[in-house]
Amino acid sequence: MSPDTTHPEAAPLLDIHEASVQRGERLILDRLSLRLAAGQHTAILGANGSGKSTLIRLIARQLYPLARKDGQPTIKIFGRDRWNVSELRSLIGIVSPVVQGDYTSEESPLEVFDAVVSSFFAARGLWVNHQITEPMRQRSLEALAQVEASHLIGREMASLSTGEARRVLIARALVHRPRALLLDEPCTGLDPASRRRFLESLRQLAKHSVTLLLVTHHVEEILPEIDHVVLLREGRLLRVGSKASVLTGGMLTDAFGMQVHVERRGEYYHASVD
Numbered sequence: 001m002s003p004d005t006t007h008p009e010a011a012p013l014l015d016i017h018e019a020s021v022q023r024g025e026r027l028i029l030d031r032l033s034l035r036l037a038a039g040q041h042t043a044i045l046g047a048n049g050s051g052k053s054t055l056i057r058l059i060a061r062q063l064y065p066l067a068r069k070d071g072q073p074t075i076k077i078f079g080r081d082r083w084n085v086s087e088l089r090s091l092i093g094i095v096s097p098v099v100q101g102d103y104t105s106e107e108s109p110l111e112v113f114d115a116v117v118s119s120f121f122a123a124r125g126l127w128v129n130h131q132i133t134e135p136m137r138q139r140s141l142e143a144l145a146q147v148e149a150s151h152l153i154g155r156e157m158a159s160l161s162t163g164e165a166r167r168v169l170i171a172r173a174l175v176h177r178p179r180a181l182l183l184d185e186p187c188t189g190l191d192p193a194s195r196r197r198f199l200e201s202l203r204q205l206a207k208h209s210v211t212l213l214l215v216t217h218h219v220e221e222i223l224p225e226i227d228h229v230v231l232l233r234e235g236r237l238l239r240v241g242s243k244a245s246v247l248t249g250g251m252l253t254d255a256f257g258m259q260v261h262v263e264r265r266g267e268y269y270h271a272s273v274d
């Protein structure tokens with residue numbers, strides 16, 4: 001445990017101070033500083049290669065930043081710089097295409113309810129030593145209902161559509177009642193109607209106690225409930241601020257390196273290129 005004893009309820013969700021990440025010879029995150037308040041729904045937006053996945057891996061403790069010269073911690077989550085990974089997972093649920101690929105693999109079949117309830121054991125699926133209690137069973141059923149995936153119980157993960165499997169994995173993350181959900185490209189592989197339905201169900205989550213961190217390169221996926229946008233370019237922070245201040249043609253043109261036009265359509269924003 002870190003000497004920092006800030007109470008997690010009061011501390012920012014994320015506090016990154018001058019994080020640099022190097023892979024091989026390349027600096028792929030360059031002294032990035034970012035502070036997100038607890039409860040602040042946020043979209044992290046940037047072009048391919050801008051550093052979004054690297055940032056997620058940093059938050060998920062799958063990558064470590066270069067040590068700072070002053071020896072101070074570079075990244076604090078809910079006020080702490082040291083976390084046991086499974087404890088962290090119960091506070092921030094992470095759903096990404098990589099996680100989805102693992103859970104839908106045909107080589108290792110997994111039934112939907114087992115995929116969700118096994119989250120209590122930080123395992124992929126159930127083993128003989130896992131004793132499911134009634135509260136675990138109830139919570140798993142509730143989480144599946146929350147993402148409208150109860151009807152999928154009994155199906156193999158590998159047989160689900162992309163959108164169905166993603167809902168199940170969100171339910172798996174929700175069983176712990178996490179304070180935040182980090183969703184990496186959550187609409188990948190969804191057709192326009194499925195995407196809209198999926199976004200609407202994310203809105204329900206955003207309205208009910210889970211802070212959303214949505215990582216995307218599509219402006220159209222930024223939910224009305226998200227009003228804070230982090231714009232990345234080439235491993236650096238280009239801009240952070242309200243949706244109205246960041247989602248402008250000028251800003252996105254800078255971020256994507258091509259003329260981008262932005263317009264508001266109802267509660268969503270829409271971007272197009274020439």
Ligand SMILES: Nc1ncnc2c1ncn2[C@@H]1O[C@H](COP(=O)(O)OP(=O)(O)OP(=O)(O)O)[C@@H](O)[C@H]1O
Pocket residue numbers: 023024026028046047048049050051052053054055217
């Ligand atoms: N293991 C690695 N070795 C060298 N370079 C890497 C490595 N991983 C990522 N990079 C580089 O770091 C940069 C940022 O990559 P990252 O995957 O974080 O971007 P991204 O914004 O998530 O991109 P995308 O939208 O395409 O998923 C890219 O230029 C990428 O080529």
